[in-house]
Amino acid sequence: MNLKRVLAIQRKEVVQIRRDPRSLAIVFFMPVMLMVLMGKGISLDQKNVPVCIFDREGSQQSQDLLKHFQASPYFRIVMVNTDYRSLTSAIDSGRCSLGVVIPNDFSEQLRKGGTVDVQGIVDAIDDNTANLIFGYAESVVAGYSASVQIQYFQSHGLTEIQAPISIDSRTWFNEDLDSSNFIVPGVVVLVMVVVGTFLTSLTMAREWERGTMEQLISTPVTPLEVTIGKLVPYFLLGLLDTAFCAVIAVWWFGVPFRGSVWLMLLATSLFLAAVLLLGFWISAATKSQLAASQISLVTSFLPAFLLSGFVFPIDQMPIVIRAISMVFPARYYLSLVKVIFLKGTGLGPLLPQLLALAIFAGILGTLALRSFKKSL
Amino acid sequence: MLNRLKEMLIKELIQLFRDPRARFGLLVPSILQVLIYGYAATFELHHVRMAVLDFDHSYESRELLSRFESNGHFELAATLQNRHQISDQIDHGKVTLAIQILPGFAELLRKGQTAPVQVILDGTDSNTALIALGYINEIANGFAQDYAYDNLTRKAPSIAVHLPNVELARRPWYNPNLESQWFFVPGTVGSILFTSCLTLAAFAIVREREVGTLEQVMVSPISRVEFILGKTVPFFLIAMTQAIAITLIGTLWFQVPFRGSYLVFAVGTAVFLLSVLGAALLISTISSTQQQAMIASFFVITPSITLSGFSFPISAMPVTLQYLTYLDPLRFYLVIIRDTFLKGSEAGVLAPQIFALVVLATIMLSISVRYFHKSLD
Numbered sequence: 001m002n003l004k005r006v007l008a009i010q011r012k013e014v015v016q017i018r019r020d021p022r023s024l025a026i027v028f029f030m031p032v033m034l035m036v037l038m039g040k041g042i043s044l045d046q047k048n049v050p051v052c053i054f055d056r057e058g059s060q061q062s063q064d065l066l067k068h069f070q071a072s073p074y075f076r077i078v079m080v081n082t083d084y085r086s087l088t089s090a091i092d093s094g095r096c097s098l099g100v101v102i103p104n105d106f107s108e109q110l111r112k113g114g115t116v117d118v119q120g121i122v123d124a125i126d127d128n129t130a131n132l133i134f135g136y137a138e139s140v141v142a143g144y145s146a147s148v149q150i151q152y153f154q155s156h157g158l159t160e161i162q163a164p165i166s167i168d169s170r171t172w173f174n175e176d177l178d179s180s181n182f183i184v185p186g187v188v189v190l191v192m193v194v195v196g197t198f199l200t201s202l203t204m205a206r207e208w209e210r211g212t213m214e215q216l217i218s219t220p221v222t223p224l225e226v227t228i229g230k231l232v233p234y235f236l237l238g239l240l241d242t243a244f245c246a247v248i249a250v251w252w253f254g255v256p257f258r259g260s261v262w263l264m265l266l267a268t269s270l271f272l273a274a275v276l277l278l279g280f281w282i283s284a285a286t287k288s289q290l291a292a293s294q295i296s297l298v299t300s301f302l303p304a305f306l307l308s309g310f311v312f313p314i315d316q317m318p319i320v321i322r323a324i325s326m327v328f329p330a331r332y333y334l335s336l337v338k339v340i341f342l343k344g345t346g347l348g349p350l351l352p353q354l355l356a357l358a359i360f361a362g363i364l365g366t367l368a369l370r371s372f373k374k375s376l
Numbered sequence: 377m378l379n380r381l382k383e384m385l386i387k388e389l390i391q392l393f394r395d396p397r398a399r400f401g402l403l404v405p406s407i408l409q410v411l412i413y414g415y416a417a418t419f420e421l422h423h424v425r426m427a428v429l430d431f432d433h434s435y436e437s438r439e440l441l442s443r444f445e446s447n448g449h450f451e452l453a454a455t456l457q458n459r460h461q462i463s464d465q466i467d468h469g470k471v472t473l474a475i476q477i478l479p480g481f482a483e484l485l486r487k488g489q490t491a492p493v494q495v496i497l498d499g500t501d502s503n504t505a506l507i508a509l510g511y512i513n514e515i516a517n518g519f520a521q522d523y524a525y526d527n528l529t530r531k532a533p534s535i536a537v538h539l540p541n542v543e544l545a546r547r548p549w550y551n552p553n554l555e556s557q558w559f560f561v562p563g564t565v566g567s568i569l570f571t572s573c574l575t576l577a578a579f580a581i582v583r584e585r586e587v588g589t590l591e592q593v594m595v596s597p598i599s600r601v602e603f604i605l606g607k608t609v610p611f612f613l614i615a616m617t618q619a620i621a622i623t624l625i626g627t628l629w630f631q632v633p634f635r636g637s638y639l640v641f642a643v644g645t646a647v648f649l650l651s652v653l654g655a656a657l658l659i660s661t662i663s664s665t666q667q668q669a670m671i672a673s674f675f676v677i678t679p680s681i682t683l684s685g686f687s688f689p690i691s692a693m694p695v696t697l698q699y700l701t702y703l704d705p706l707r708f709y710l711v712i713i714r715d716t717f718l719k720g721s722e723a724g725v726l727a728p729q730i731f732a733l734v735v736l737a738t739i740m741l742s743i744s745v746r747y748f749h750k751s752l753d
Contacts, residue, residue, distance in 0.1 A: 026671050030678075037682050043692045044419070044503050065542070091549065092719070097691070113538030117545040124548030125718050127556050128419040128507075129689050135510045138544045142517065145542040156535050164485055165440075165520040167513055168492045172466060174499030177509075182502040194674055206667065209587075289586075289666040290579050291401070297575055297670070298405050301678060302567075306416045311687065313504050316422060321415045335469075342500045349468045 001228075005221050009229025017233060027237065031191040031245045039184045039253050042311070046132050052079035052096035054087045056104035061148075065102065065118065068144045074136040091123050098122055098133050110148060173258075173342040184255045185341040186310040188245040189334045190301070196238050196272055197300040200231065200279030208287040223372045227365075231276050238272040239265075249341070258344025267340065267350070270357035271333040277364035278329070285371045304330040332356045380598050384606030392580075392610055402614055403621060406572050410622045413564045414630050417687060418556040424508050425453035427465050427474040434482035440493070440519050444475065449511045466498050473497045473508055485523065550718045561630045562713045563686045565622045566648075570680065570706050573615040573649055575673050577656035581607055582669040585660075604745055608653045615649045626717070636716030640723045644712035647733040651705040654740025661747045680704050685711075708732045 017024060051069060055062050069075050079096060081087040090096045099121035103109065109116040120137045124130035174181045207213040216226065246264070249255045278299070283292040306312060307325040314325055325331050332353040339345055347354075393399050426444065430437050445452050453471050456462060462474045476494040484491035495512055497505045529536040551558050584590040593603065623641075627634050634641075655676060663669040682688070683697065684706035690698055701707045708729040715721035723730070 020665075020667070023668060023671050026675065030675065033675075034678060034682075037679050037697070041682060041693045041697045042688045044688060045506065046689070046692055092725070110540045110542075113540045116540060116542045118542060119547055120544045121547040121549060124551040124554055125714050126559050126689060127548075127551055127554040128559070130548050130551070130554060131507075132510070134544070134546050134548075135514070138514075141542055141544045145540075148540050148542060152538075152540060153535075156532075158532070158535070164488070164491060164523050165516050166490050166492050167495055167516050169495040169497060169509060169512070171497045171499035171505055171509075174502050174505070177499055177502045177506055179502045182500060190678075194678070206665075290583055291398070293579055293666060293670040294401055294405075294575060297571065297673070297677075298409065301674065302409065302413065302571070305681070306413050309501075311503060312417055312419065313421075313501060315425070316418065316420065318415050321412060324412060325416070338500050339469075343467060345467050 001222065001225055006225050006229045006232075009221060009226055010232050013230050013233045017237070027195055027241060028244060030195065031188075031241060032248065034191055035184060035187050035245070035248055035253070038187045038190075039180045039249075042183050043179050044128065044132070045179065046097075046129060046136070047074060048076045049074055049097045049133055049136070050078040050095065051075045051098045051100060052081055052087055052090045053077055054081040054084060054099065054101045057102055057106045059107040061107040061110055062102045064147075065106075065141070065144045066100075068140050068147075069100065072136070072140050075140070087121070091121055094123070097129075098137060100137070113152075180253050181255050181342060182338075183311070184249045184253045185337045186308075186334060188242065188249060189308065189330060189337050190304050190310065191245055192238060192242055192268070192271065192333070193275060193300050193304040193330045195241055196234075196275035197279045197296040200234055200276045200283065206283075206289055208283075209289055223369055227280065227369060227372065231280060234276055235269075235272055238276070239268060242268045242272075255341060257341055259340035260344075260346075263347065263350065264337070264340050267333060267336040267354060267357070270354060270361055271329055271336075273361040274329040274357055274364055277361060277368050281364055281368035281371060284368060299328070303328045304334075307331065308334045310334060326356075329357055329360045332360075381602050381606055384593075384598060384602065385609060388606055388610045392614070402576070403618060406568050406618050406622055407625060409568050410561075410564050410625050411629070413568070414557060414561045414626070417560040417564060419503065419507065420556045421449050421504065421507055421511070423451035424449060424473065424504065425471045426450045427454040427456050427462065427471040428452065429456040429459070429462065429474060429476040431479045432477050432481040436482040436485055436523075437477045440477070440516070441475065443515050443519055444512075447511065447515055449508070462496055466496065469498070471498075472501075472504060473512075475512075488527075557630050558632050558718060559714070560687075561626045561632045562717045563684075563710055565619075565626050566706060566710050566713045567681055567684070567686050568622060569615065569619055569645075569649075570652055570709070571677050572618060573611065573652045574656050574659075574677065575670075576614070577608065577611040577653055578659040578663075578669050578673055579666055580611070581657070581660035582663050582666050586665055600745065600748060604657065604748065608657065611653060611656075612646075612649055615652075616645065619645050619649070632717055634717050635720030637720075637722065640721070640726060641713070641716045643723070644709065644716065644726065644730055644733070647730055647737055648705055648709040648712070651733050651737035651740060654737050654744060655705070657744035657748070658740055661744050680706050683707060702732070703736075705733055705736050708736075 053066060053069070055066065066077070070077055075098070079090055081090065087099045087101070091099050101119035101121065103117070106116065118141060120134060122130045122133050171177055207216065246257070250257050279296055282295050286292045286295065304310065307314070307321070307328055308330040314322055314331065317325070336350055336353050339350060392402070428441050430441060444450050454465055456465070456474070462476070465471045465474065474496045476496070478492065478494070481491045481493070493516060495509070497509060499505050525536065525539070528539065548554055584593070598606070626632050659669055659672045659676065663672050683701045683704050685701070686706070690701055690707070693701070711729050712726050715726060
């Protein structure tokens with residue numbers, strides 16, 4: 001390997017990158033955009049859920065129950081219906097997310113005792129949101145139920161009965177369950193996947209398509225020199241971009257960075273090596289920008305979004321899908337980044353993921369070199 | 377004119393199907409993606425790993441812990457002996473949560489005092505933690521209620537019989553078993569259709585420009601509209617085929633019910649694809665190289681999927697972002713596809729979405745037709 005030739009290729013690549021300032025600007029603008037959209041926009045929690053009420057009785061008791069809904073920070077009553085039909089259409093059109101129907105013999109049933117059902121109707125197409133809304137509504141109803149029971153006990157001369165269990169929960173690493181602490185480190189990973197793959201996957205294919213690869217081959221550079229020379233500028237660009245993202249995450253979004261900067265650097269370097277070599281391999285193997293970009297599109301953003309544990313927990317997926325997720329380096333990098341940002345544990349627990357990334361880089365490097373040599 | 381258009385279409389179709397690898401790329405990746413992501417995208421928790429640390433060893437504590445184990449959401453991964461093990465387990469990510477019952481739990485319960493149960497959660501995945509915490513509260517409240525009721529029955533059976541208890545009867549419409557796949561599979565179909573149609577069309581046009589064959593076509597007597605039609609119609613047909621194939625996977629493989637009318641679904645899909653093709657043309661007019669086209673597609677795809685309501689409810693977004701979602705064709709299409717699948721909505725209900733897509737398609741197609749002219753000069 002000749003360092004001078006490597007440097008020459010590097011310089012050629014840097015010139016080529018600089019000639020396209022628009023793409024370069026996007027490399028730095030894209031992280032900002034994604035961070036704002038995802039960091040600010042993504043929330044699975046619901047607040048101020050619009051509620052419509054169909055109170056078929058209109059008694060003191062049913063009004064008391066409605067007051068409990070009014071007082072809850074999770075709900076806001078937007079509509080009081082007088083028939084079932086208007087309730088149905090309010091839910092169907094999405095004007096209300098929860099419909100509460102109080103039976104017409106509500107106070108009568110309360111007097112008799114036993115279980116009294118209040119209907120909660122939710123458009124459950126989005127099962128997760130429906131579950132959350134049901135959960136909140138249940139806690140409101142339980143609160144009302146408890147107040148009814150206290151009255152009942154008092155009228156029978158019993159002293160107030162305490163709730164027998166209290167749940168004392170502590171959430172480690174993310175005390176307030178702030179979803180941006182969980183999303184933003186993941187966005188850093190998404191950005192790096194996207195930037196890393198698409199920058200490199202086109203560099204080789206472009207040379208083949210334009211015929212400049214033959215010119216490159218006719219010079220005395222070896223495949224290894226071409227690979228290194230072409231990748232180093234993108235590697236440095238990627239590191240810079242990661243640092244940029246991390247700074248935004250910490251200073252703008254206030255995400256804690258509890259781990260070591262050196263571990264982050266190590267993890268990012270290994271990941272970038274893997275991703276860049278993957279892109280390089282794809283473009284050397286396909287030799288067409290169209291195919292290269294299609295493949296890298298399919299193997300970058302969506303897998304990083306859906307299969308890496310970004311928001312969908314991997315350990316809840318079926319075993320086959322978990323096995324497939326292991327093929328994507330983003331999965332390992334994501335768990336590294338989350339741990340480094342939020343947990344700040346030392347090297348020990350991170351070794352398996354780091355090792356996996358190193359193996360990936362090794363395999364992809366070999367594949368890239370081989371397919372490059374073969375095409376010569 | 378029709379003749380020239382026909383010639384152009386034949387040329388495009390030959391180009392698309394010439395290469396076996398490209399042929400493979402038209403349909404197979406979309407099908408594979410729907411198959412994989414249909415399983416991956418879910419917020420359901422079935423086996424959250426849990427560690428328990430029971431200092432009390434009483435009948436009551438065991439009863440409570442067994443409720444956690446048998447609930448179907450949690451999976452007992454470790455039975456611990458001391459507190460240090462909790463941090464070890466959570467730091468290494470071996471468990472997501474730990475439940476600790478302190479000595480004296482049963483005694484407090486028997487005395488009628490409030491007995492604390494400590495729960496420690498790994499908050500790095502705040503969503504899982506939030507959902508898990510909801511289940512924990514549900515289980516603990518159920519236990520507490522049953523315990524108090526049993527107590528009362530023993531002490532004063534006549535009062536216990538008439539104890540009023542108000543409960544919420546859950547009525548989840550359109551998805552009675554709260555199946556996560558019913559929500560995500562139609563969404564995945566829409567998102568995959570969006571990405572594949574957008575990129576296929578955008579790249580193909582830019583490629584012609586980069587290779588130089590675009591000029592050859594333009595010097596022929598073909599008009600601009602004919603050219604754009606000739607370029608988009610093949611992709612429209614391919615994307616419609618894709619739509620049929622992956623919708624069938626949704627209904628036949630994932631067993632998501634299709635309750636609506638095929639006509640409404642077809643019309644909705646057609647206008648959606650037109651707006652996506654409009655976006656693709658727009659990308660191809662502003663990009664001169666395939667690399668730029670790719671960057672531009674990423675630039676469109678990532679926010680479109682984020683803002684579409686595919687996985688994150690639009691109602692939970694800040695208001696400014698909610699307005700931004702109106703620029704996203706996928707946002708409207710996901711409503712159409714989910715509603716025709718699950719609600720069986722008719723054209724009347726979905727008219728606003730279809731209309732919005734028509735408007736978006738018209739705007740994007742007319743902008744790209746105008747700019748296409750300029751970009752050739």
